[in-house]
Amino acid sequence: MTTAAALIALDWGTSSLRAWLLDRTGAVLARHRSAHGIMRLPEGGYPAAFAAATEGWDRSLPAIACGMVGSAQGWREVPYLRCPAGPDALADALDRDGDIAIVPGLLWTGDPNGGSPPEVMRGEETQILGVLALRPDLRERSLLVLPGTHNKWAWVAAGRVESFNTAMTGELFAVLRDHSILGRPAKLAEAPADEAEAGMAFRRGFDAAWNAPDGVTPLLFSVRTLVLTGQVAAAASLDYLSGLLIGDELRAPLRRWNAAGRPPVVLVGDPALCARYAAALEWAGVAPGVPVIEDAALDGLRRIARSAGWLDAGVPAGGADTEGEATA
Amino acid sequence: MTTAAALIALDWGTSSLRAWLLDRTGAVLARHRSAHGIMRLPEGGYPAAFAAATEGWDRSLPAIACGMVGSAQGWREVPYLRCPAGPDALADALDRDGDIAIVPGLLWTGDPNGGSPPEVMRGEETQILGVLALRPDLRERSLLVLPGTHNKWAWVAAGRVESFNTAMTGELFAVLRDHSILGRPAKLAEAPADEAEAGMAFRRGFDAAWNAPDGVTPLLFSVRTLVLTGQVAAAASLDYLSGLLIGDELRAPLRRWNAAGRPPVVLVGDPALCARYAAALEWAGVAPGVPVIEDAALDGLRRIARSAGWLDAGVPAGGADTEGEATA
Numbered sequence: 001m002t003t004a005a006a007l008i009a010l011d012w013g014t015s016s017l018r019a020w021l022l023d024r025t026g027a028v029l030a031r032h033r034s035a036h037g038i039m040r041l042p043e044g045g046y047p048a049a050f051a052a053a054t055e056g057w058d059r060s061l062p063a064i065a066c067g068m069v070g071s072a073q074g075w076r077e078v079p080y081l082r083c084p085a086g087p088d089a090l091a092d093a094l095d096r097d098g099d100i101a102i103v104p105g106l107l108w109t110g111d112p113n114g115g116s117p118p119e120v121m122r123g124e125e126t127q128i129l130g131v132l133a134l135r136p137d138l139r140e141r142s143l144l145v146l147p148g149t150h151n152k153w154a155w156v157a158a159g160r161v162e163s164f165n166t167a168m169t170g171e172l173f174a175v176l177r178d179h180s181i182l183g184r185p186a187k188l189a190e191a192p193a194d195e196a197e198a199g200m201a202f203r204r205g206f207d208a209a210w211n212a213p214d215g216v217t218p219l220l221f222s223v224r225t226l227v228l229t230g231q232v233a234a235a236a237s238l239d240y241l242s243g244l245l246i247g248d249e250l251r252a253p254l255r256r257w258n259a260a261g262r263p264p265v266v267l268v269g270d271p272a273l274c275a276r277y278a279a280a281l282e283w284a285g286v287a288p289g290v291p292v293i294e295d296a297a298l299d300g301l302r303r304i305a306r307s308a309g310w311l312d313a314g315v316p317a318g319g320a321d322t323e324g325e326a327t328a
Numbered sequence: 329m330t331t332a333a334a335l336i337a338l339d340w341g342t343s344s345l346r347a348w349l350l351d352r353t354g355a356v357l358a359r360h361r362s363a364h365g366i367m368r369l370p371e372g373g374y375p376a377a378f379a380a381a382t383e384g385w386d387r388s389l390p391a392i393a394c395g396m397v398g399s400a401q402g403w404r405e406v407p408y409l410r411c412p413a414g415p416d417a418l419a420d421a422l423d424r425d426g427d428i429a430i431v432p433g434l435l436w437t438g439d440p441n442g443g444s445p446p447e448v449m450r451g452e453e454t455q456i457l458g459v460l461a462l463r464p465d466l467r468e469r470s471l472l473v474l475p476g477t478h479n480k481w482a483w484v485a486a487g488r489v490e491s492f493n494t495a496m497t498g499e500l501f502a503v504l505r506d507h508s509i510l511g512r513p514a515k516l517a518e519a520p521a522d523e524a525e526a527g528m529a530f531r532r533g534f535d536a537a538w539n540a541p542d543g544v545t546p547l548l549f550s551v552r553t554l555v556l557t558g559q560v561a562a563a564a565s566l567d568y569l570s571g572l573l574i575g576d577e578l579r580a581p582l583r584r585w586n587a588a589g590r591p592p593v594v595l596v597g598d599p600a601l602c603a604r605y606a607a608a609l610e611w612a613g614v615a616p617g618v619p620v621i622e623d624a625a626l627d628g629l630r631r632i633a634r635s636a637g638w639l640d641a642g643v644p645a646g647g648a649d650t651e652g653e654a655t656a
Binding site: 107109110115117118119120150165166167168169171172175176178179180181182208211212213214215216217218219220221222224225226228229231245248249251252 | 435437438443445446447448478493494495496497499500503504506507508509510536539540541542543544545546547548549550552553554556557559573576577579580583
């Protein structure tokens with residue numbers, strides 16, 4: 001094991017930029033975090049943001065980045081790689097045409113006959129590879145759920161992402177809360193809901209949408225009417241809305257999950273949000289205690305860098321390797 | 329027939345106020361329109377808005393108003409009347425406690441066992457009575473569709489509103505267009521879509537959602553991915569979204585409509601929006617040429633005023649009676 005720097009790794013998304021300086025084993029020598037996501041670049045744009053994130057580091061080292069930095073609005077556009085795709089295919093498809101190598105996003109062309117539209121992701125593919133690096137038992141067959149703004153449900157088989165679906169639940173919740181009539185009762189509430197009240201409202205919303213024969217849209221206005229008729233407290237109305245949207249989101253993938261023989265399920269993302277999904281997954285029939293992995297971006301970048309020959313193969317010594325933290 | 333003024337009628341909604349001075353037959357002697365909806369009141373509030381709308385009119389006459397003026401944020405709150413309810417019940421429930429009489433909104437308590445939440449309307453009940461006054465053939469049994477911000481699907485039987493459902497399609501479309509990632513492609517489009525392209529995108533969205541086994545939410549992100557993959561023009565992406573949302577909206581009520589023996593269907597509201605719904609209803613199996621009634625608020629106010637004794641019973645002479653205009 002050496003402490004000589006070997007690689008700069010970057011997770012460069014819409015609203016934040018994280019950078020790590022790694023040695024050849026993948027151990028972290030230094031790290032940096034800023035708000036210079038692709039929508040919040042400093043003066044000087046991408047080169048300036050990269051320079052600020054790597055100040056004092058040897059910029060002649062190879063650098064690898066994942067995320068929206070490879071989108072049409074990014075540093076340069078990197079074409080999507082088609083599913084199914086695994087770590088070696090992503091490493092082979094690394095775009096090395098600029099100052100930094102960029103991991104391509106993934107495209108699933110969809111199944112027009114089955115009513116599935118095309119799907120795209122940028123950044124999540126690296127999280128997924130990281131999870132599979134941390135959890136070899138998930139490689140053969142699993143369902144990875146990545147809640148956030150645009151939630152991804154990724155179906156893994158034989159170490160590759162076979163296909164995936166997007167649910168805009170996070171963004172839908174935010175726009176309804178902030179810009180529609182459904183956000184009003186909570187704003188007018190005199191005090192926040194207590195935990196029990198919020199939990200009951202979340203469950204009520206989940207049950208209503210999970211059992212809805214026509215999806216969630218016929219139920220949305222009930223966020224207002226259940227408050228008007230005294231059945232849901234105004235302060236808990238957004239918990240009810242959250243339950244509605246998550247109950248709705250789970251219906252299609254859980255049917256497929258049952259049909260696929262109930263492979264292992266793992267949640268990846270913000271722990272508080274993942275806790276909501278863990279509860280909902282349990283109500284939907286998944287065994288309690290769905291594992292939550294908060295962040296596996298660095299693990300995924302390492303995995304690709306090993307395939308690309310920038311890091312030594314094999315598991316590095318020392319505990320500094322693993323950024324991702326498995327809980328529950 | 330006399331030209332002596334007998335009644336002031338007001339349609340007082342969220343963003344506009346309309347007032348009419350009527351004689352005892354219901355003929356219009358004068359009219360006024362302003363932007364003094366309940367969210368845009370002038371200095372002096374409700375009394376000032378009422379005074380401005382009726383300037384030069386005899387304010388000692390009875391006055392009747394419908395709409396959000398009777399809500400918790402209105403001039404005074406008038407409790408909802410429960411469905412089923414018809415014109416006489418609404419007249420009996422008129423709130424006469426203030427300077428103006430206010431038509432109550434309607435409440436349908438829903439069907440918890442069938443997964444139907446409670447529903448409320450304020451203003452649409454008067455439109456519906458107006459339609460039934462204009463079209464006696466619809467009284468026995470019909471489905472009235474009122475597209476707008478919060479669309480109402482009202483089931484009429486024996487001259488009364490039996491029950492109704494709300495679809496937030498209009499508001500959902502607006503918040504997704506204005507505040508979500510789905511509105512971006514259209515903003516970036518260099519030129520507007522031509523009519524054929526827009527029509528095809530609308531139809532594509534309709535078909536996708538109409539046939540979707542799990543509602544529209546799993547399809548929302550396709551507004552983005554179909555543009556990214558070159559399958560829908562950026563300029564037509566909002567037409568595709570509109571088709572998605574309307575196709576989704578029609579599924580539940582059209583199933584019920586088929587089960588109910590396919591009663592007559594009428595659209596009430598903005599003609600351009602109703603034209604979209606007329607096309608979609610035809611794709612969903614309703615006979616072509618669904619009638620569109622642009623506005624029947626005044627007809628509804630007259631109907632209630634007749635029950636209340638402020639106007640003469642029966643159909644007035646002259647063409648000035650009918651504000652609502654049936655087309656197609």
